[in-house]
Amino acid sequence: MTGPTVLSAAPFRPQLAAVALIGSAMVAFGVFLSGFVIAEPAPYEVFMAALIGLWFLFGLRISRAVAPLLSLLILFMTGGILSLTVMSDLDEGPMYMAVSGFLALTSVFYAAIIEDRHERLKLIFDAWVMAGVLTSMLGILGYFGVIPGAANFTLYDRAKGAFQDPNVFGPFLVAPSLYLMYRLLTDRITTAPLKAIALLIMALGLFLSFSRAAWALYLFSACALVLVMLLKERTGAFRLKILVLALGGALLMIGALVVALQIPQVANLFSSRTQLVQEYDGGHLGRFDRHKIGFLMAMEKPLGIGPMVFSKIFPEDEHNIWLKSLTSYGWLGFASYVTLMIWTIVMGFRFLLLDRPWQPYLMIAWIVIIGHAGIGNVIDTDHWRHFFLLLGIVWGCGALEFRYRRRHRPTVFSALPIRR
Template identity: 70%
Template sequence: MSAIGASSARVAQPQRLTLRLIGSAAVAFGVFLSGFVIDEPAPYELWMAGLIGLWFILGLKISRTTAPLLALLLTFNIGGMLSLTQMRDLATGPMYIAVSTFLALTSIFYAAIIEDSHKRLPLIFNAWSFAAVITSLLGILGYFHAFPGSQVFTLYDRAKGAFQDPNVFGPFLAPPALYLVHGILAGNLRTSPFKAGALLILALGIFLSFSRAAWGLFAVTVLILIFIMLLKERSGAFRLRVLVLSLGAIILMAASLLIALQVPKVSELFSARAQLVQQYDGEHLGRFDRHRIGFQMMMERPLGIGPLVFGTMFPEDEHNIWLKSLTTYGWLGFVSYVGLLCWTLTLGFRNILLDRPWQPFLMVAWISVLGHAAIGNVIDIDHWRHVYLLFGIVWGCAALEARHKRSSRSQTLEKFGKRARFPA
């Protein structure tokens, strides 16, 4: 019987390996679909809904390390459900919270599959980069009206790619651009020209989105990445390489920007968008005025006012994730979101300089989360699919680190145990 059992195990092992490869490919395809959200529900939602259910049915587990992520995101959305009780008309509110809950589940799913195998991280980032290049090209071609009907990839003379809004399109490109920058600075020089070409496409897409938040996100996160890489690596040769390549990349992108600005249409819109404070920011009931009034109003509304209600009371929506958390998810949601963000940044900060196979991916994700937290002051990010992916990556890497430490402790105890049983 033992021989039969061993033979069955040998047969089953290749089957399990095949299933894991198919599952990883399906995850990568899901990440790829996140770059194409022209209408809702998008193909991403449909694909991920089935994929998440199938993975958990087949035994994907949530560990103790990622359990707080589940608790915080569920609490955040419970706050959203409570805010529905404050609405007179529930036309769009329940669907909004349903989407929020689904996106929360995607974050937990990403954390769980990364903890299951860190080898999925390159697949995730490569799929993200591939999607970003394609949607960026669509936005660029649409901006210059390269083919009939290409205007569908623009909005208000701004590139938006396969997204509904340029202000989501631009930030979506920033993390894969950061990943490419890291690959150029620390990877194989033979592949650098291909990565540099892809990076130029993403940088041009970010520029033509004319999203000030995306511009700032890209510039600041690249600077933080370079600083952390210089801090982590003590080799003088590596530091010189990082500085030289960084300088070369800056010169190349600056030259590309100058070429793009020779187009009158680009130059005019850039001059208008480059102003730090636009008219609709500082005017009466503009962005900043709405923020002030909204925060004062929410001090008297512990359950919030419900999803999308703020936009019916004022000229535009909140455009501030902190205010959005209060209006749409109530005080409970606000506290949960602040706790989630602080916990995520703390987990990443603890592990970001450790020498691990997943460290480069954690570095890119953590810096991106930090950057998105900053631009959340001027934009709503609670329904951005890639933000939940970033949360999942940071928590998944934290779970990998926790498992690595447990394994190291077990090995150490085992060695001491052997020495105690067999003294020299």
Template identity: 65%
Template sequence: MSALATHATPVYQPGIATARLIGTGLIGLGIFLLGFVFQEPAPYELFMAAQIPLWFLLGLRVSRRIAPLLGLMLTFNIGGLLSLTVMRDLDTGPMYVAVSTFLAITSVFYAAIIEDRPERLLVIFKAWTLAAVATATLGILGYFHAFPGSEIFTRYDRAMGAFQDPNVFGPFLIAPSLYLIHGLLTGRLMAAPLRIIGLLIISFGIFLSFSRAAWALFLFSAVAMVIILLIQKRSGAFRLKILLLALTASVLMVLTLAIALQSEKVRTIFSARTELVQDYDGGHLGRFERHRIGFMMSMERPLGIGPLAFNKIFPEDEHNIWLKTLTTYGWIGFVCYLTMMIWTLCFGFKYLLRERPWQPYLMITWIVMVGHAAIGDVIDLDHWRHVYLLFGILWGCRALEMRYQSKLARPQHAAL
């Protein structure tokens, strides 16, 4: 065989290149729609319901590395189906479980497309950041009644963007904010102005959501990222750059907060929201008492009580993801969700500091997932679309790492 035949130049195939470009655009659009969830099913579900089957028909596959996630997600939702059997009035229960099952499929889909082409991680985070800036802008404009009808982007004098709830809107913005912070700390200075503008918009949106969980999550995530980067980077000059930029960003945040607090409306709500325990937390049948009663009740009901049934017994929903899994998905769902969360956080920590092309995305996602696992004690994460995306990203990175390790091991076996 000739040298020319051995080292043939790759042939450019316009059809394949166009298909990949269209596929990238579809992924980006799907992620962008995550920022606009007015109702269930949302436009995101409708779009992804058309996109996901198309990808699998065109050859996307779920590898054995992702199969455990698929198994756990499906078993989790089998628990939801079983909980329907104990309900006297199904009402919206079947639709709730249908949405849950579909969101589980999206998680597996994201893991599969990331394993297939790791460069899609950049598309995912760029689209997520655009969605965050767009929905945060709507929330800010709505809060200050910038145009007629803009109040639809607020609730209870709190910004919620294009979401149904400020408590979902705020946490949705955290991963994009970390992506921008990471770019500021490690990227080129030429791109810094755009990142700073985007970060200020997103952080102001988080503030105006007046979600204590989102505030805590943002602070934890930013500090955790700086610490991890300081551990990871050995260069003294780089560490100095990180510290200086982090200090500058902190000063800008404080100045923005000080300006916002000049408004009496903002100052009043901020003062009320900074109280550690609200009336609805510690009052009669408040959040914490509901948690205690709900956990005791779940010990006697292994199949749960059914989707959306808790707020028909008590004044409000569970506001606790662990209790939510028990009431809505039964013991089966609880065990599956706990297993998924612990397994995901453990392998994410194991791979956290490994120098890989996908390491920054894994780090951002892992930090945000740790924060979500923590705030899950006081808030219900079920049906948060971006949480399923977080699972998908981390399992996709796990699949990439396992494939990478497998390739490293092959030459050694061949030598033996």
């Protein structure tokens, strides 16, 4: 029975390989589309909805290692749906929750396809770099007004690329920038010029976003990357290479910043944005006042107040992901989100320095996730496409590690002594 079955399956192997290759290319294209979100629902949502449906139709499964991610996101969304019940006017609430639910599903999808084949990680990051460079070019050219329709790529005199908000555009560029930094530090020097140019383009785009959160995230992530690589690499020569290249890269970035600040338009806005506390932060009902009042109010609202309602009570949105979880997803959503973040960070830390093919991608995603947890104190991240991609990468790599350990776990029989 075994022989004929194997022979009959053999002719279909090239077709299956071709289908898998096309599927991986479509995933990469989906990641590429995540860099172009001017309106909701964006092309990213439409394409990914069809792609996810096709993948699960062809048998993509959720493993036990990914199931906790799915469970926590279901609880998070359950809290969000319950929050709709307390709204007097649903208005945009259902659409908001529909987008939240879809983005949560993409996170599970990315984790599942990464667990299925770790080689997709390189495709994902390469596509992310392409999207980052292109959307940065749009932001840069739009900022300086050298292309038709430049106003579509700026907001409040800040570059926003093909995004709705400069504060999303900037953080989107951090993970692909870190990926290029890693490649510069580890690949052959002959491949460096093209990577360096792409890195400088994204760095300039991020700088012109004038997002303080993005600046802080970029600085933290770059320093953390160098630190983790120094911990992982044991040879003195390689550590010296990392330090020399990191120092050279830092000096190059500083030089580029000095050149950019020679432009009055850039210098004036930079001077304004570098003030630690802006008027809308510390003023009456400013960001920090809203945080205090909002947290006190949330303690009396177990189901939350519903999405988009906070901005109708106060001058602006929550601008704090922890408060946003309470107001828009209730106590259940908040508990689920906090648990998810702690679980993700702890799991990533456990596997961070292991010598695996997927270790560099886990390292980058884990570092940027921690940075997002930090900037979440001053910004909402629950509708950031790339944030859910990062979650999927960390959980996918975690699932790969669990599968690797199961396959290499010594059996009882292999541990027994062999008698001769």
